[in-house]
Amino acid sequence: MSDTNESSTVRTILAQFQDALSKGDVDLAAECFLETGYWRDLLSFTWNIKTMEGRTAIFDMLNAQLDAVKPSQIKVDNSEQVTEDDGVISAWFDFETSVGRGRGHIRLKNNKIWTLLTSLSELKGHEEQSGPTRPLGAHPGVNKNRTTWKEDREHELADLGYGTQPYTVIIGGGQGGIALGARLRQLGVPTIILDKNTRPGDSWRNRYKSLCLHDPVWYDHLPYLPFPKNWPVFTPKDKIGDWLEMYAKVMELNYWTSSVCTSAAYDEASKEWSIEVDRNGEKVSLKAKQLVLATGMSGKPNIPEFPGADQFKGDQHHSSKHPGPDAYRGKKALVIGSNNSAHDICAALWENDVDVTMVQRSSTHIVRSESLIEHGLKPLYSEQALAEGMTTEKADLTFASIPYGLLPEFQKPVYDTIREQDKEFYTSLENAGFKLDYGVGDTGLFLKYLRRGSGYYIDVGASQLVIDGQIQLAHGQVKEIVEDGVLLEDGTKLEADLIVYATGYNSMSGWVADLIGQDVADKVGICWGLGSETPKDPGPWQGELRNMWKPTQQTAMWFHGGNLHQSRHYSQYLALQIKARMEDIPTPVYGLPDTHNIDRG
Secondary structure (H helix, E strand, C coil): CCHHHHHHHHHHHHHHHHHHHHCHHHHHHHCCCCECCCCCEECCCCCCCEEEEHHHHHHHHHHHHHHHHEEEEEEEECCCCCCCEEEEEEEEEEEEEECCCEEEEEECCCCCEEEEEEEEECCCCCCCHHHEEEECCCCCCCCCCCCCHHHHHHHHHHHCCCCCCCCCCEEECCHHHHHHHHHHCCCCCCCCEECCCCCCCCCHHHHCCEEEECCCHCCCCCCCCCCCCCCCCCEHHHHHHHHHHHHHHHHCCEEEECCEEEEEECCCCCCCEEEEEEEEEEEEEEEEEEEECCCCCCCCCCCCCCCCHHHHCCCEEEECCCCCCCHHCEEEEEECCCCCCHHHHHHHHHHHCCCEEECCCEEEEEEEEEHHHHHHHHCCCCCCHHHHHCCCHHHHHHHCCCCCHHHHHHHHHHHHHHHHCHHHHEEEEEEEHHHHHHCCCHCCHHHHHHCCCCCEEEEEEEEHHHHHCEEEECCCCEEECCCCEEEEEEEEEECCCCCCCCCCCCCHHHHHHHCCCHHHHHCCCCCCCCCCCCEEEECCCCCCCECCCCCCCCCCEEECCCHHHHHHHHHHHCCCCHHHHHHHCCCCCCCCCCCCCCCCC
């Protein structure tokens, strides 16, 4: 990297910052930031996923943590270009702490730090065995009675959970549990993944047959094994199911299928979880030091209790249980809801000659898939990004470097561009009677996802069916279910042979209440949401997603979930937290989140 004015500025600021930290001068270190600066830390300083907003918050964190962290070797990464855009200088840097090595990103305004990202990459003395340090895979030399890899693996599968207890148990074997299991495997943490299905990947295979990923392939890789270059842009559900099954096998995960956790209890004295499992009819008792709920970011299905539902003579089920359209050809279907699942199911029903009506109860944000890829993802996750030297890891950290408090400022221009470009598309939808929104403050899809996990559809074709009237629309709240359909509050009757409740999901803490107890669920509080005080995301402001991938109010219990991108990226930090505890590395947590028990609706 040539030493430009911009790179010299970054070097100077980082040197000042390092000098202040080395001297323990918290005041001087905080002065390196703008008064309104942000510091987002992924474990390295806080042993938490925590954003400090403003100079005072940064001072408070450093005052509490600096002596333990002992940061050093803060150096600009010479392999990366220092860039300047509209007065903002951006650069990558590396650093060390007393226990680990990290990677960081910095943005400067007016020779002060505007945003700082610090992320823990590895623990000293407990690095992953990869590249030059990869395992041999076979025992060197010649020894009598030595065992093969296959024999060792068979012994591990038979012994773990019986003769030997795991350090960690993960409940849920979808992409989240599998990604975390792979990370823990590479760190040498004995782990069992519990999943109720008969095969890894069934959580995808068992969904409605038209389901596919709406995010593009570049955004969806799992750790260690990226999809091959001929992988489709949008992965069909059965194909991702097969990939997850293959991945679990080749990554040597201890994955228990047909296994249901029936209860779990934490003993404060022994600092251990007692976990009861029904493993294909066999009752198994496990002991583990750490428990992870990887049951999906959205938690339990939200099944509304409408009056009269028990008298409906047709079929009715939640979208998570929808079998597909085949049995309903020539019949009438109502889909309650207007977000991703509702659109997908409506489109599949229409393709199979079902008379289908979507019941829209509130406005929905829609973005065309092509527009989202072009304007929202292309700079980081695309063939063009790869050709320009972008890696998945760098893309993930680049996105992570934007504090959630600033994300609206970064996202609004993207969706303003999309809204103008697709003006005719949106006008046609509104003319068809579809109620649109563009997110609070016109900030688009991803902030809706972070704030509430719902309220949007990535259009892969169903919107044109709405525009053309092929998917019919009804509006309003459901008053009552009757024998042959639904009554809306305005008196409209909609006849149906099938009702699909595409009504979303509740907080993950619902699983806690079922498995561990309502007292622990109340202690932990709701999961997801930023506290933005927007619909379905009540305050107070958190600056991070509640309870996700970080310590909770319940010792040794963690939540892991989200889309494939989040499962991939944040599994690294959750795995490092668990590994540190297994190795008795001090993990002084700063800013343990408060409990929030608020009905999100």
